[in-house]
Amino acid sequence: MRFTAYIDALGFAAPGIADFGALGKRLQGGIWAAEPWEPAPGCLAPRQAKRLSPAIRLALLVGEAVGPALGEDAAWVFASSVGEGETLNVILSALCEPDMMIQPLRFQNAVHNAAAGQWSIAAGIKGPMTSIAAYDQTFGAGLLKALLQARLEDRPVGLVLYDAPIPVPLDEKRPLGVPMGAALALSPRQGASSRAVLKVEVTTGDATEPRSEAAKALSATGNPVAAVLPLYEVIASRMSGSVMIAQHGGAALRCEVECL
Amino acid sequence: MIKSPNADIRITATSLVSCLGAGRAAHLGAMIDGRSGLAPCDYGDLAFSCHIGRVAGLEDLTFPVTHTAFDNRATRLALAGLEVDGFADAVQTMRARWGAARCGVVLGTSTSGVELLEQAYRSRPADQPLPSGYSLRHHNDHQAVTAFLQDLLGLEGPSYTISTACSSSAKAIVDAVQLVRAGVCDAVLAGGVDSLCLTSLNGFEALQLVSRQPCRPCDAARDGLSIGEGAAFLIVERAEDGASLAGMGESSDGINMSTPPEDGAGAAQAMRAALADAGLQPSDIGYVNLHGTATPINDTAEAAAVSAVMGDEVPVSSLKGAIGHTLGAAGALEAVMCLHAMEEGIVPGNIGLETLDPQIQCRILARMEHAPIRHAITNAFGFGGNNCALLLSRS
Numbered sequence: 321m322r323f324t325a326y327i328d329a330l331g332f333a334a335p336g337i338a339d340f341g342a343l344g345k346r347l348q349g350g351i352w353a354a355e356p357w358e359p360a361p362g363c364l365a366p367r368q369a370k371r372l373s374p375a376i377r378l379a380l381l382v383g384e385a386v387g388p389a390l391g392e393d394a395a396w397v398f399a400s401s402v403g404e405g406e407t408l409n410v411i412l413s414a415l416c417e418p419d420m421m422i423q424p425l426r427f428q429n430a431v432h433n434a435a436a437g438q439w440s441i442a443a444g445i446k447g448p449m450t451s452i453a454a455y456d457q458t459f460g461a462g463l464l465k466a467l468l469q470a471r472l473e474d475r476p477v478g479l480v481l482y483d484a485p486i487p488v489p490l491d492e493k494r495p496l497g498v499p500m501g502a503a504l505a506l507s508p509r510q511g512a513s514s515r516a517v518l519k520v521e522v523t524t525g526d527a528t529e530p531r532s533e534a535a536k537a538l539s540a541t542g543n544p545v546a547a548v549l550p551l552y553e554v555i556a557s558r559m560s561g562s563v564m565i566a567q568h569g570g571a572a573l574r575c576e577v578e579c580l
Numbered sequence: 581m582i583k584s585p586n587a588d589i590r591i592t593a594t595s596l597v598s599c600l601g602a603g604r605a606a607h608l609g610a611m612i613d614g615r616s617g618l619a620p621c622d623y624g625d626l627a628f629s630c631h632i633g634r635v636a637g638l639e640d641l642t643f644p645v646t647h648t649a650f651d652n653r654a655t656r657l658a659l660a661g662l663e664v665d666g667f668a669d670a671v672q673t674m675r676a677r678w679g680a681a682r683c684g685v686v687l688g689t690s691t692s693g694v695e696l697l698e699q700a701y702r703s704r705p706a707d708q709p710l711p712s713g714y715s716l717r718h719h720n721d722h723q724a725v726t727a728f729l730q731d732l733l734g735l736e737g738p739s740y741t742i743s744t745a746c747s748s749s750a751k752a753i754v755d756a757v758q759l760v761r762a763g764v765c766d767a768v769l770a771g772g773v774d775s776l777c778l779t780s781l782n783g784f785e786a787l788q789l790v791s792r793q794p795c796r797p798c799d800a801a802r803d804g805l806s807i808g809e810g811a812a813f814l815i816v817e818r819a820e821d822g823a824s825l826a827g828m829g830e831s832s833d834g835i836n837m838s839t840p841p842e843d844g845a846g847a848a849q850a851m852r853a854a855l856a857d858a859g860l861q862p863s864d865i866g867y868v869n870l871h872g873t874a875t876p877i878n879d880t881a882e883a884a885a886v887s888a889v890m891g892d893e894v895p896v897s898s899l900k901g902a903i904g905h906t907l908g909a910a911g912a913l914e915a916v917m918c919l920h921a922m923e924e925g926i927v928p929g930n931i932g933l934e935t936l937d938p939q940i941q942c943r944i945l946a947r948m949e950h951a952p953i954r955h956a957i958t959n960a961f962g963f964g965g966n967n968c969a970l971l972l973s974r975s
Contacts, residue, residue, distance in 0.1 A: 416701055427783035433962065453721075
């Protein structure tokens, strides 16, 4: 069985890398090193942004990069391994106090789909939104779900991938290094802005490793969003290539990528 | 009549566990007798009183020695769910028939194994690290329960977790059907698991949404939900016999994280989409299972949506008065209860209802009735304005 989908827009964000264009330059011979950074999406007023977690702000930032390429009928898939790690720590710390009082706004933004919900509010989305996790294979799961929807529901799909480091004492149990986000606007049909076509088969085998120095450095952070980089390396090179993307449990997606 | 694209994809086995007990007979018996499993809270050291739907005996389950790394309340619920109604055997039959690589796993959960992490936080001296033996990956990670089942059952197809709060496991069933329809898998183990935990109990209390009594969905005096726990699983595969998910509808409110619009517009959109997906008319539907959490705003909004889409003739009820709100497990658990009711020829009653809210126009069934139901809709809505309606058809 085979999926065909067109990539109409790409997003990426990490410390020192503002968008997919900037990432592309690093992937073709540049280097990357971690630096302090706070994601600040344009769709949130500064006061509003302060009330939302770094993970939500990161997701909205990369969502903005692909939103304009997607119509109102688009479905959205938000994929994150950890989700709301900062909020989890705030709530667990509150549960250590005798009265166990949790702030109501914190609780409603503690759910894994907090970023998806906030994006639906910011962008006025009324269609399907999913929030998905599969540990280190979260990108593979999110891409598979997006391909399913693009094909079976015959609609464009926005895929938003994001993970932000968790505070102490959780961080040593799941070190993520730096905040990292990526996004894809996928469509079942070729359009004027289509940048690449993906032909995808479900198979087994090892995931493709990143090749460039910058992608290796980003992957070494431990953030599972870096699983997107081998695919992004092919697209940034404007060539064709084949990329294997892991699924949880041993399966993999073989993606034949052709730039348009 | 348009044939549903899901017609040859069937639900060939199910299992469930909730405060009503384990398996089909316990749940059907309670639905026929109009019995609730809610009881005064004996979980945790809460600063407030409430009723909960607690699954008995989880602490005494024998956990497989090969998988002790995964042992927590959520995986124990999953294990309790596997062991009833011959479900574990059905999984092995599925695996033998299609091959492990063709069998996927998709679960829905909102809190996974956070219960054990709460204990780790509370028992650790302030500013100290978590115990060296605690594994986030095996307990609190969103994929933890899914990974446990995938490994325990030896299934090697794609697996992932849907976590959209209280619609999680309804959407997991959608994914299972899509994976089979697209040919990615020949069979998928789908379902939902959520355990009682201090996070959910204190969080809903912070939002002033927890009732001091057993919850009373659709009642004029309802004042909040009762939290429950549970697990439910379904095998979705290509087959000639069995119930089917004839249609599915998803939508987003896009206005507020925890409160729906008064007219239930998002809920109505999801139900309309499910009808369209199945190629059915509102008059084809014999029962609507409400999400019906028993919070003042949610029930009237959802009832308004049902009236707008379905009219006021179809029998409607909420199962939350019987099992509580099982959060991420609710979608799958209530779907399985609906399937059992349809198979038995009953329409479950709305436990806890004494005086119907005069704002609710649709036909809420206070007591169980006998009626043949060919098609039913079950709703699951979650924080983030995340709505999912499943349209189930009897074989």
